[in-house]
Amino acid sequence: MSAVQQVRQRDPRLDFFRGIGMFIIYIAHLPANTWTLWIPARFGFSDATEIFVFCSGMASAIAFGKIFETRGWGIGSARIVYRMWQVYWAHILQFLVIATGLVAIQSSGYLEACCGLTQNYVTSLNLWHFFNKTAQALPGLLTLTYVPNYFDILPMYIVILALIPVMMGAYRIAGRGAVFALMILFWVMATLGMVDLPAEPWSDRSWFFNPFAWQLVFFTGFAFMSGWIPAPPVNRLLMIAAALFLLASVPFAWYQIHRETAWVMEIRAAIKPLWVKTEFGFLRYAHFLALAYLAWIAVGARGRYLVTDNLWGKFVGVVQKVGQQSLAVFLASLVIAQTVGILRDMAWGRGNPVAEFFANVGGFLALIAVAYAVSWFKGQPWKKKPVAGSGEQKTSMPRDAALSRQPAE
Secondary structure: OOOOOOOOOOOHHHHHHHHHHHHHHHHHHOOOOHHHHHOHHHOOOOOHHHHHHHHHHHHHHHHHHHHHHHHOHHHHHHHHHHHHHHHHHHHHHHHHHHHHHHHHHHHHOHHHHHHOOOOOHHHHOOOHHHHHOHHHHHHHHHHOOOOOHHHOHHHHHHHHHHHHHHHHHHHHHHOHHHHHHHHHHHHHHHHOOOOOOEOOOOOOOEOOOOHHHHHHHHHHHHHHHHOOOOOOOOOHHHHHHHHHHHHHHHHHHOHHHHOOOHHHHHHHHHOHHHHOOOOOOHHHHHHHHHHHHHHHHHOOHHHOOOOOOOHHHHHHHHHHHHHHOHHHHHHHHHHHHHHHHHHHHHHOOOOOHHHHHHHHHHHHHHHHHHHHHHHHHHOOHHHOOOOOOOOOOOOOOOHHHHHHOOOOO
């Protein structure tokens, strides 16, 4: 039996860290949010995007790896195409909902009339192009050649999904070494500017997230979950080295240090190719692996510190629920972030710490509600038999009607 076939039930650590990533992504997408000054991205080179992509790679190994192994490359590829189709239309719908909603409320003049708001929420996301250049933008939206920065994660994910059949084909032909070679090759080509994708039909701007670079962290997660890479040892020296690397990166990431210290700013600028986000600079990769290693150790073997029968365990369960429904939660988070941001501006304005607290915590609760609602619908409760004494009444057929439906003798 191959390593892919040996992938077992969902790891509790996967859903927990995926859920944490969803909350951080919401904080990052809430407009003018002061809480963004305290997310992990402000203290290191990597951020919640790496968490999302890495965990998506692990989840993909669980969801698709065994299909390739047991049903063959063709059926496995078909399953990937189906998933790409789902994510594609989720991206299109998300864009239309946010763009249409923002333009409708901006054009109505209500915000200025009721609250004196002059903030142009459409301009802040650079969405006027879609309405002013519709003849170019609409085909671009449907072909993923028009990808505004706020909407760039799912297109990246679609392209990375398309690479799974390529990697699985390489694995079948030449083993995991071929997969690792392709991972490095794609990343190097992206780093050197040899492969990228257009983000605007009217300019030479490329995608903010180059999928051929970001596949490196995705397939690292895929390889770990598939058993192609063994779990790292719990080693004191490795722990110290990882912690020291994380601490050493803080001055070059935390704005309160590098903006006030000339020599740190100079070094930061000199090593930009190593931490740039678009081409997934190597320091981002190293920083994330160091952080993931320490987090992996912190939660205990097989996540035993997460599975507890107490208040902490209940909290973990809620976070895991969010992680389990990460696509739906992510889609909702961008809409909720814009909505909450406008409501906050209408009620309090920006910069008020009490307003920021309610905007962030209220958004968290909304994400949790989305996760539980989606989980309930996925369970298809209408197909389940009613529980005795649940208050549901069985619809009985009148006796005459029942007799009339008996077969004739």
